[in-house]
Amino acid sequence: MIRRRAFLASLLAAGAAPSLSWADAGSPAYLAAAREGDGGFALFGLDRGGASTFRVPLPARGHAGAGHPTRAEAVAFARRPGAYALVLDCVQGAVLHRLTPPEGRQFNGHGVYAQGGAVLFTAEQASADSAGVVGVWDVEAGYRRIGEFATGGIGPHDLRLMPDARTLVVANGGIATDPTDRTKLNIPQMRPNLSYLDLTGALLDQVELAPDLHRNSIRHLALRDDGLVGFAMQWEGDEGAATPLLGLHRRGASPLLAEAPLGDELLMRGYAGSIAFAGDGAELAISSPRGGRLHRFSDGGDFLGAVPRADVCGLASLDAGYLASDGLGGLIAVTPEGARALARHPVAWDNHIVALAGGTRPF
């Protein structure tokens, strides 16, 4: 453990090698994967007006990604069960590295850079029993696998770097899946949690929900600069249960569950696909492609309203509101005053929009 910590510190000291910056890739504020009209897949850079700044073809459907904090370099993760991730040069459109998880591990769709971009952390699970693992990759050494540690739960999905830059927060979804497909194996026993780990893997804090909500899979995360964590959930219990799908947590305090009025909650169909804070941090939103709507909440958990849009899923911070993407190609700016279409691309946007450093907020 100590050796790894010393090693990480030395990486930080080394700093990033000079390379092409995001400005060379057209200064995108966001990354988003999509299926194109011809059935192929690609990763796009988007500016704050919804225009595409670059496009890199992908060999298959992507899920989420992570942007390097300084270099025009992005990791695109395959969908679960992920056998690979691609490190892309977003200026040249070239594949720089192909990351493969070690034997017995699979990527779970999300990852995050840390230590100024010297290290990449990936959300993974053990193929055998879905035990959660954070994979550690040495970016400067050409994305070499240098270690791993436990996430403190089953089936982790999203993970983020806290604003202190020294703590990871992981959404352990709690669902064990078949290693060859996505069949869920343990729904009656699932126990999701939110775990805080230091960068060497020491478990600092762990939050579970009340027992009657043990089927509420904690899957996606959004962070505010002051350390407030929003978590979005997906209900694996009976349809129509109308359980809360958004939680707010601050380390050292109890989680707060944010509920919409019954009618609105039912329309979400027990499913939140993405989560983001508004650009000014005053509120946050979750999206439901199944319900074709997004829900806005105050940072105190009060319901602020719904915005309808078919097949909406991707969400990121934009100004005093959000950028929302959907399967019809739409990029919609949502503010407290209403929704406005920014652009419509001839693609189907995938589940997530990733905000880049220098974009709305760094991660």
Place this chain on the structure above:
Amino acid sequence: MTRTLALALTLVASPALADVPNALTTHLLPGFHAFSTASTALAASARQDCRAEAVQPAYQAAFDAWMAVGDLRIGPSEQGALSIAFWPDDRGFTGRTLSRMIAASDPAVNDPATFAEVSIAARGFFALDMLLYDPAFAYEPGSYPCTLVQAVAEDLAAQAEALETTWAGKFTEALTNPGAPDNALYLTEEEALRAVYTQLLAGLEMTADSRLGRPMGSFERPRPRLAEAWRSGRSLRNVVLSVEAAQALAHALADWDLPQTDAAVAQVHFAAGNIDDGSFQDVTDAVHRLHLEALQQAVRAVRAALEIEIGERLGIAPGFNSQDGD
């Protein structure tokens, strides 16, 4: 000969012209108007004589009118349909909320604005299904439940009117002006068309999976009490009316023939004719359950026919994200 001619006409027809404005003017808006009229009559009937047997005919007529537009979940109906037809209700919200209101003689019944704020579970048709038909809720004129029935009927009429107004105004505007600067709901004509078309599929899915699937349960464990509106004997009627509504909307949307869809709907009528108990309470019997299964398959066949005759023709595929989450 006729069939050959029809086929020939189909082949030379110009590219498919699906017509959202036509669907609005010939099916949707008249449907909401008829529902509003029937709900107003229901409220008047309850006001005049609140006894269950006196209100039941107007309740049945209003529910029939609702079924023509009741499966829509877009625009004002997305939210509006829930407080008009709060079903399915697996957790029993409606019974519990009504019992609580009656036990406390909740004064919300005395003011329409206050009543509009009560739980959606205690509003609309399914509150009336219980109050008018469940012996556990039997009441006398002049009692609290009598006033409650009047309040629910009054509130339903107000909801129906509001729904009609918003459909005819703001939402017709959104559907028929896609891509307008203030329209973030529909960015292109294709999106508006897709929105209406997917309602057809979703409504039929709901009928097959919930209206039929819930009471069918599993073979080992049928669940007759999960049938929709079984107290008021409407379970089968709602299945048939929902399919007829989808068929009518499909024809209003497409300006070409839908022979497979029509044939599939005829099969639904045939399968419905084999069912003895319109409340599906006989689903516990294996033979009767088989008849429900046949009806369920017939409803799914209507959906499949629409996918071929409208969806494929227009090149509309299912949602990218909604079909496949993570």
